[in-house]
Amino acid sequence: MAALRTAYIRFKSMLPEPLREMLSAVNQRFFARKTVQRKYGGWFDVDWRKKFRSFSDEEWQRAYDEAWKHHGNRCVEETDEEMILAALGGPGSVLEVGCGAGTLAIRLAHEGFQLTGPDVSTEALKQAEERARREGVTVEWRQGFVEHLPLPDQSFDYVTCCHTLEHVKDLQRSTSELRRVARKKIVVLTPQQKFRMYAENYHTQFFETREQLIEAFGLKEYTCREIDCIDHRNEFQGKAFLYVGLLEDPSNEAVPFPNDRL
Ligand SMILES: C[S@@+](CC[C@H](N)C(=O)[O-])C[C@H]1O[C@@H](n2cnc3c(N)ncnc32)[C@H](O)[C@@H]1O
Numbered sequence: 001m002a003a004l005r006t007a008y009i010r011f012k013s014m015l016p017e018p019l020r021e022m023l024s025a026v027n028q029r030f031f032a033r034k035t036v037q038r039k040y041g042g043w044f045d046v047d048w049r050k051k052f053r054s055f056s057d058e059e060w061q062r063a064y065d066e067a068w069k070h071h072g073n074r075c076v077e078e079t080d081e082e083m084i085l086a087a088l089g090g091p092g093s094v095l096e097v098g099c100g101a102g103t104l105a106i107r108l109a110h111e112g113f114q115l116t117g118p119d120v121s122t123e124a125l126k127q128a129e130e131r132a133r134r135e136g137v138t139v140e141w142r143q144g145f146v147e148h149l150p151l152p153d154q155s156f157d158y159v160t161c162c163h164t165l166e167h168v169k170d171l172q173r174s175t176s177e178l179r180r181v182a183r184k185k186i187v188v189l190t191p192q193q194k195f196r197m198y199a200e201n202y203h204t205q206f207f208e209t210r211e212q213l214i215e216a217f218g219l220k221e222y223t224c225r226e227i228d229c230i231d232h233r234n235e236f237q238g239k240a241f242l243y244v245g246l247l248e249d250p251s252n253e254a255v256p257f258p259n260d261r262l
Contacts, residue, residue, distance in 0.1 A: 002233060009237050010230050024196065032198035039200065043070045048202045049195075052169060057145060061120050061170065068101070068123035075163035075236040076104045082187055083227070084160060085111060085186050087244045092157030095181060097146050100163025102128030102139065108160075109137035109198040116156070118144040133164065146174040154183045163236055165216075166203045175216045179245070186217065186245040191238055192226060201235075213243050221246035 012020060037046045043066045045051070055063070067073060076084075081104060088094070091112055096105040099117030101124050109115045109132070117139050119125055125141045132139050144150060146161070147170050159182040168174040178186050195206045207213045210224045224243045229236060252262065 006231055006237060008205075013230065014030070015240070027194055032196070036198055036200055037191070040071070043067075044134045045202075046198060049197055049204065052202070052204050054236060055169070061122070061143075062144075063202065064119075064121040065123040068121050068127065072235070073100055073124070073163075074103055074234050075100075076189070077232045077234050078161065079232075080104075080227075080229070083242055084108075084162070084187055087242070088113070088158050088160075088185065092184070093155075094160060095149075095151070095156040097149070097159060097178065098162040098167065099128060099141070100124045101139075102131055102136070104160060104162055105139050106132050106135055106137055109139050110135070113158075115139040116142065117190040118142045118146075118149065120145055121223045146177060148173070149177045149181055151181050153180050155181050157184045158187065160184065160185075160187045163191070165190045166193070166205045166207070168205060171205050171216055175218075179217065179219070179247070182245075182247055184246075184248045186219075186243075186247070188213070188217075188245075189227075189240055190243070191236060191240050193238070207241060210241055210243075213241050216246050217243070219245040219247070238248075 003167060018022065033046055036044070045063060093114040096108065096115060096117045098121045100104045102117060105115045105117040105128065117128060117258050120143070122143050128139070129141050146164065146168050159178050161178055164189055165171070165174060190207055192208065193203065193206050194208050210226065212226055214222060222243060222245045224241055227240050227242050229238060229240050
């Protein structure tokens, strides 16, 4: 089944853009909502993208707790971990934001980094904690939102945020927070995607081009490359961006957002 899905995604990615768009428009108009609802059932809010702006923090947390109870949202794979490790460089402290069930945090802890893993979902953190205990590594798990991290400025050498930035309610607040708590580097992995109203996920932010992601952080020094995750076995298959924002050089000040309060 997974192989069939991968073959379908690869086939779709090879189609000319206008044809791909036409098929998607037909699917969105007539089938997607029902297909997703049938596949996931009552716990999944198929109209998430219409409603998410009005959700309170409690409603947001409850929705992700339900998602983690019923489905799981693991996206980071071993190949991603290798790329992230290479991007981080030397040892130090890492804040793995939106750590989910702890895949990347636990791997980085095994590599000798000091890890803190915040996520909005206590259900995800419970799964992460159990796994870390089984694997004998120490990670400080914390419930919290990317948009308001209860942490001092520049309190971590590295900040990673993988397959989570596309889930946040407020992109500008989230990128400001990631920038604020990082000392050396910010490493972000996020899908390259167009907006679709109905899909099998709670994505709220869409990065169609690398410029959109670069602009969201507003840093002068960065790298951003497209990576192919179509053959991945976890939750996410498709193309993604790996963004590395560099903060170490004091002259690399963030270009402030128009209403940036930090
Ligand atoms: C697709 S999962 C990715 C999990 C993990 N990073 C991985 O790649 O396996 C997205 C994660 O973001 C978390 N999340 C969603 N909105 C969030 C927010 N505003 N602040 C913090 N975490 C959030 C979810 O609970 C979920 O664990």
